Amino acid sequence: MVTDSKSNLDKLRIDRAERGEPGSPRWPWLLTVLLLATGAGLAWWFLRDGRAFEVTTATVYQEQLTSGGRGASVLEASGYVTARRKATVSAKRTGKIVELWVEEGMRIEKGQILARLDDSLLRRQLALAQAQLQATRSTLAELDVRRDEAERNLGRSTKLLAEEVTTQAQVDADRASLDTLIARLAAAADQIAVSERQVLVQREQLRETVIRAPFTGVAISKDAQPGEMISPVSAGGFTRTGICTLVDMSSLEIEVDVNETYIQRVLDGQPVEARLDAYPDWTIAAHVITIVPTADRQKATMKVRIGFD
Numbered sequence: 182m183v184t185d186s187k188s189n190l191d192k193l194r195i196d197r198a199e200r201g202e203p204g205s206p207r208w209p210w211l212l213t214v215l216l217l218a219t220g221a222g223l224a225w226w227f228l229r230d231g232r233a234f235e236v237t238t239a240t241v242y243q244e245q246l247t248s249g250g251r252g253a254s255v256l257e258a259s260g261y262v263t264a265r266r267k268a269t270v271s272a273k274r275t276g277k278i279v280e281l282w283v284e285e286g287m288r289i290e291k292g293q294i295l296a297r298l299d300d301s302l303l304r305r306q307l308a309l310a311q312a313q314l315q316a317t318r319s320t321l322a323e324l325d326v327r328r329d330e331a332e333r334n335l336g337r338s339t340k341l342l343a344e345e346v347t348t349q350a351q352v353d354a355d356r357a358s359l360d361t362l363i364a365r366l367a368a369a370a371d372q373i374a375v376s377e378r379q380v381l382v383q384r385e386q387l388r389e390t391v392i393r394a395p396f397t398g399v400a401i402s403k404d405a406q407p408g409e410m411i412s413p414v415s416a417g418g419f420t421r422t423g424i425c426t427l428v429d430m431s432s433l434e435i436e437v438d439v440n441e442t443y444i445q446r447v448l449d450g451q452p453v454e455a456r457l458d459a460y461p462d463w464t465i466a467a468h469v470i471t472i473v474p475t476a477d478r479q480k481a482t483m484k485v486r487i488g489f490d
Contacts (some may be wrong), residue, residue: 184200210298225234237465256446258485260437262457266429269404271422272298273389275412278405283425286405289394296424298390298411307383314376330429331359394420394427433489434470453487466490 241489283295298348335355341347387415405411412420437446453467472485477483 189452202350211403215258223478237379255451256439256443258439260435260485260487262433262438264428264432266432267426267433268395269423269426270392270395271413271424272294272296272392273413274298274386274409275420276300276390277410278407278424279407281403281424282409283400283403285400287339287400289398289400289427291394291397293394294391295394296392296405298392300387300390303383303387303390305386307380310376310379310383314373314380317369317372317376319368320451323402324366324369328359328362328366331355331362335359357485396427396429397431398427400425401428435467435489436476437485437487438480439485441476441481441483444472448486454487455487 204402278296279299280297281295282427283289333359338347338352338355342349342352365436403425404420410420411429412422415422419422435462439443449469451469453469455461457465467487467489470488473484473486475483
């Protein structure tokens with residue numbers, strides 16, 4: 182009975198929120214009306230003179246970064262900077278170094294003297310060849326005088342034979358003497374030519390004792406010292422085969438090994454950005470020189486030559 186009376190009392194309770202009496206919460210509706218009024222006022226203020234809103238448009242690009250912080254590349258490969266023109270400078274003949282004018286890191290010009298070998302024996306041989314040449318020329322002069330005499334003797338004997346004062350045998354003997362002298366003159370002339378060539382050979386051998394730079398470059402190593410023996414071929418022992426290593430710095434390029442799977446991405450003349458380990462912030466403009474058309478079977482790579490711009 183008590184429960185039924187309480188239920189009936191609850192049914193008689195008045196809901197003030199449904200009737201809209203002063204105690205109900207109206208602030209959400211007031212906030213909505215206020216926002217609409219404010220928006221309408223702002224729109225009327227901006228559009229009162231017929232102008233539209235000025236909008237700045239910006240397009241955003243997504244940049245794909247690589248390890249170097251630049252745009253995505255077609256292919257990345259590593260290699261070494263090498264010189265296409267590099268030579269170990271040596272002498273054409275075996276000899277002892279008496280003077281040396283090269284140091285590591287020195288810039289060398291083409292034709293510059295790098296070293297000099299001992300040339301005392303060659304100078305004596307050259308003097309001997311020149312003396313032999315002079316002796317042959319003196320012999321030629323003597324034979325020339327004797328030929329003139331033989332010609333006069335033959336002329337006199339021929340005249341006496343016409344006068345029947347001498348015999349035919351004498352005339353034949355004078356003619357034979359003249360012919361012999363003419364032959365000896367020809368042989369002496371040939372000997373002079375040989376002696377002259379011998380002198381040229383000795384002079385060339387003497388010039389070979391002075392070692393000069395074959396091209397302009399930088400000496401990256403010094404491989405001999407004064408007093409050491411040097412030879413163009415390996416003679417064993419303490420004999421050197423070169424005095425220095427010369428590199429043409431204008432022929433520097435990069436050699437990289439590219440996997441054969443990606444070699445189709447590389448083209449002749451293709452632009453390249455090179456970065457050295459020693460200078461990671463320095464980007465060097467370069468280009469593909471060529472692809473060497475041979476593959477390394479063990480590494481499955483192909484060599485690509487890259488030249489600096």
